[in-house]
Amino acid sequence: MKLTAEQLTELESLASYFFTPDECAIVLSISTDDLEIALEDDTHPAYKAYQRGKLKSKLELRKSILTLAKQGSSPAQTMALRLLDESESLD
Numbered sequence: 114m115k116l117t118a119e120q121l122t123e124l125e126s127l128a129s130y131f132f133t134p135d136e137c138a139i140v141l142s143i144s145t146d147d148l149e150i151a152l153e154d155d156t157h158p159a160y161k162a163y164q165r166g167k168l169k170s171k172l173e174l175r176k177s178i179l180t181l182a183k184q185g186s187s188p189a190q191t192m193a194l195r196l197l198d199e200s201e202s203l204d
Contacts, residue, residue, distance in 0.1 A: 114143070114144070114147040114148070114150070114151050114159070116141075116143070116151075116158065116159055116162075120141055120143070121158055121159065121162040122162070123140070123141060124137055124141065124159060124162045124163055124166070125162040125163070125165050125166035125169075126166060127140060127141075127166065128162070128163045128164070128165075128166030128167045128170075129166035129167065129169055129170045130170070131167065131170065134148050134149055134152055134163070135148075135149075137163070175196060178192050178193055178196065179193055
């Protein structure tokens with residue numbers, strides 16, 4: 114499956130709002146099966162666009178959590194500690 118540059122940009126944007134692959138396919142008017150196959154191939158441009166969108170939002174969420182944790186938010190501090198534990202367990 115080949116997507117246009119515009120479709121890849123839209124896919125990245127949709128992924129940044131945590132749309133599922135099926136939801137993205139519907140918005141992009143493409144086959145859900147074709148998109149799912151493309152997203153299983155880590156060399157496919159669709160895979161890269163989808164992951165980039167999700168990861169950029171994940172980064173923004175983590176920034177917000179750490180900012181709030183540093184300002185004294187107890188729930189944010191708990192979440193920040195969980196994120197730290199997760200990252201250390203991967204080392």
